[in-house]
Amino acid sequence: MPAVSFQAISKTFATPKGPFAALNQIHLDIQEGEFFGLLGPNGAGKTTLISILAGLARASSGRVLVQGSDVQTDFANARRKLGVVPQELVFDPFFNVRESLRIQSGYFGVKNNDAWIDELLENLGLADKAHANMRQLSGGMKRRVLVAQALVHKPPIIVLDEPTAGVDVELRQTLWHFVARLNKEGHTVLLTTHYLEEAEALCGRIAMLKAGRIVALNRTSDLLQAASGSMLQFKTDTALPPALAMVARVTGRIVQLPANDAAEIESHLAGLRVAGVDVHDMEIRRPDLEDVFLQVMSGTSASNIPLDNIASAAAPGRPKQGVVLSGGSEDTPVPSVGAPL
Amino acid sequence: MTGWQTLFYKEVLRFWKVSFQTVAAPVLTAVLYLLIFGHVLEDHVKVYDSISYTAFLVPGLVMMSVLQNAFANSSSSLIQSKIMGSLVFVLLTPLSHWAWFVAYVGSSMVRGLVVGVGVFVVTFAFARPEFVAPLWILVFAMLGAGLLATLGLIAGLWADKFDQLAAFQNFVVVPMTFLSGVFYSIQSLPPFWQAVSHLNPFFYMIDGFRYGFFGQSDTSPWLSLTIVGVAWLGVSALAVHLLRIGYKIRN
Numbered sequence: 001m002p003a004v005s006f007q008a009i010s011k012t013f014a015t016p017k018g019p020f021a022a023l024n025q026i027h028l029d030i031q032e033g034e035f036f037g038l039l040g041p042n043g044a045g046k047t048t049l050i051s052i053l054a055g056l057a058r059a060s061s062g063r064v065l066v067q068g069s070d071v072q073t074d075f076a077n078a079r080r081k082l083g084v085v086p087q088e089l090v091f092d093p094f095f096n097v098r099e100s101l102r103i104q105s106g107y108f109g110v111k112n113n114d115a116w117i118d119e120l121l122e123n124l125g126l127a128d129k130a131h132a133n134m135r136q137l138s139g140g141m142k143r144r145v146l147v148a149q150a151l152v153h154k155p156p157i158i159v160l161d162e163p164t165a166g167v168d169v170e171l172r173q174t175l176w177h178f179v180a181r182l183n184k185e186g187h188t189v190l191l192t193t194h195y196l197e198e199a200e201a202l203c204g205r206i207a208m209l210k211a212g213r214i215v216a217l218n219r220t221s222d223l224l225q226a227a228s229g230s231m232l233q234f235k236t237d238t239a240l241p242p243a244l245a246m247v248a249r250v251t252g253r254i255v256q257l258p259a260n261d262a263a264e265i266e267s268h269l270a271g272l273r274v275a276g277v278d279v280h281d282m283e284i285r286r287p288d289l290e291d292v293f294l295q296v297m298s299g300t301s302a303s304n305i306p307l308d309n310i311a312s313a314a315a316p317g318r319p320k321q322g323v324v325l326s327g328g329s330e331d332t333p334v335p336s337v338g339a340p341l
Numbered sequence: 342m343t344g345w346q347t348l349f350y351k352e353v354l355r356f357w358k359v360s361f362q363t364v365a366a367p368v369l370t371a372v373l374y375l376l377i378f379g380h381v382l383e384d385h386v387k388v389y390d391s392i393s394y395t396a397f398l399v400p401g402l403v404m405m406s407v408l409q410n411a412f413a414n415s416s417s418s419l420i421q422s423k424i425m426g427s428l429v430f431v432l433l434t435p436l437s438h439w440a441w442f443v444a445y446v447g448s449s450m451v452r453g454l455v456v457g458v459g460v461f462v463v464t465f466a467f468a469r470p471e472f473v474a475p476l477w478i479l480v481f482a483m484l485g486a487g488l489l490a491t492l493g494l495i496a497g498l499w500a501d502k503f504d505q506l507a508a509f510q511n512f513v514v515v516p517m518t519f520l521s522g523v524f525y526s527i528q529s530l531p532p533f534w535q536a537v538s539h540l541n542p543f544f545y546m547i548d549g550f551r552y553g554f555f556g557q558s559d560t561s562p563w564l565s566l567t568i569v570g571v572a573w574l575g576v577s578a579l580a581v582h583l584l585r586i587g588y589k590i591r592n
Contacts, residue, residue: 051592054432054433055433055591056429056433057592058587058592075435076435079433082433086426086429088429090426090427090430091425091427092425092430093425094355095354099354103347103351103430104430106343106344106350106351107347107431107436108434108435109343109344149430
């Protein structure tokens with residue numbers, strides 16, 4: 001039985017401009033013990049999907065099962081199995097950290113939970129803040145409390161909705177160390193993040209959402225392998241020639257140019273030489289998840305794949321059915337008929 | 342503690358932590374009413390022949406405080422946690438709509454009754470009403486607190502902004518309490534306004550409550566009990582329904 005099963009989830013919002021489809025026929029199974037990443041640009045539907053899972057929103061159609069419990073008809077059992085870290089930095093100003101955790105514990109009917117609360121405080125670096133009022137904590141500390149609140153009833157499935165947005169490096173390290181440990185101990189983790197290097201480092205499998213649809217779904221390693229060619233990366237202060245500027249990804253001084261083969265790399269270099277571009281720290285590297293992400297989001301990959309096929313991409317424990325990035329690689333057969341997992 | 346007990350405890354703790362504002366302040370307001378109106382009107386207003394105006398005023402002020410504070414508690418707690426986003430901590434839990442109802446209404450009744458007792462204790466120094474039928478006192482205090490706590494729950498769910506809630510409180514709850522006979526017996530009103538007062542459900546809460554003290558009231562306590570009881574059942578059914586469908590709290 002999957003830890004989480006999204007079955008044909010659609011969500012339509014009524015807006016002044018007419019109905020808006022935030023999610024469109026999402027099929028997705030997350031297996032027990034997975035560290036699963038949900039990626040997508042702002043407005044892709046990630047938080048809406050998480051909200052439907054957590055019972056904060058209702059799907060317009062379809063259903064979600066958490067270890068077999070329907071999040072609507074059997075919500076109490078489903079919610080007991082979920083620990084959700086919300087995206088917004090929210091807190092109850094009336095209570096201190098320990099009170100907040102005890103109260104959250106009580107909502108789930110967990111009594112005498114101080115030993116586990118102490119362990120959470122210790123592991124999240126909150127031990128010396130146990131009696132501090134929530135209002136007195138910095139943003140990073142509040143974020144840690146949110147994580148502790150989500151874990152206080154020892155849920156088998158942990159859902160983290162952009163938990164590292166705007167937090168410092170130290171907290172990110174603490175958080176990932178702790179969550180990775182929980183995952184090793186058997187917890188299923190569902191993560192949404194904007195930090196693609198985090199997803200690449202942590203997630204065994206990744207789904208990419210775009211405009212309410214899954215546009216890529218596979219093992220992280222397979223996604224990376226499927227990404228086409230190489231990246232030519234260098235630093236420069238000189239303007240690029242127009243032909244290269246059109247295909248380049250520029251971040252400050254750093255320029256990245258996708259290249260399918262050696263000939264294309266040569267052609268890029270020739271273009272740079274002719275234009276007299278002053279190049280430093282040049283390297284040729286394999287595409288990372290950010291490259292894959294941008295390829296998928298730009299629509300150069302996967303956009304022409306029927307949705308059912310995407311839904312049926314390989315999950316752990318199943319025969320690999322092929323990488324979903326259709327445009328990315330020739331050796332990635334896309335199944336012609338896909339069934340929802 | 343099971344789930345609903347924790348939510349109840351949390352809600353009681355919430356108002357208790359700011360009791361200066363949630364308990365002491367309304368007690369002071371009620372005492373000021375008693376001192377000012379009692380002083381000005383003591384010799385001018387006659388009620389039920391044998392009862393002093395100040396003594397008549399005490400149960401009215403107690404009940405008014407119970408009602409207003411029961412309403413304020415559930416409504417302000419909900420709107421605050423909705424606007425601050427901390428309601429998510431409760432939304433993510435397995436608590437049923439019944440648990441929400443019992444916890445929010447129960448804790449708001451506690452606040453209303455605590456303030457009511459506070460007003461009563463302080464005003465006891467100025468006027469000592471009788472206790473002809475204490476059971477009626479208890480029944481109407483509980484029913485009134487419950488009805489207003491439930492209305493507060495509905496208002497808190499409905500309101501998206503503090504403005505809307507303030508409008509509900511200032512344009513509905515306060516006028517209906519003031520015009521329900523807190524400061525006067527409706528028998529002193531012209532027939533038309535007497536008839537209008539009988540359409541105000543708040544009148545029955547205060548009239549029934551006052552009956553418990555003096556054994557006299559403008560209308561039968563049994564009629565008041567029926568009307569208030571039915572009204573509470575009605576608004577409770579609505580509140581439970583709104584919680585069940587997640588009205589304005591679950592998308």
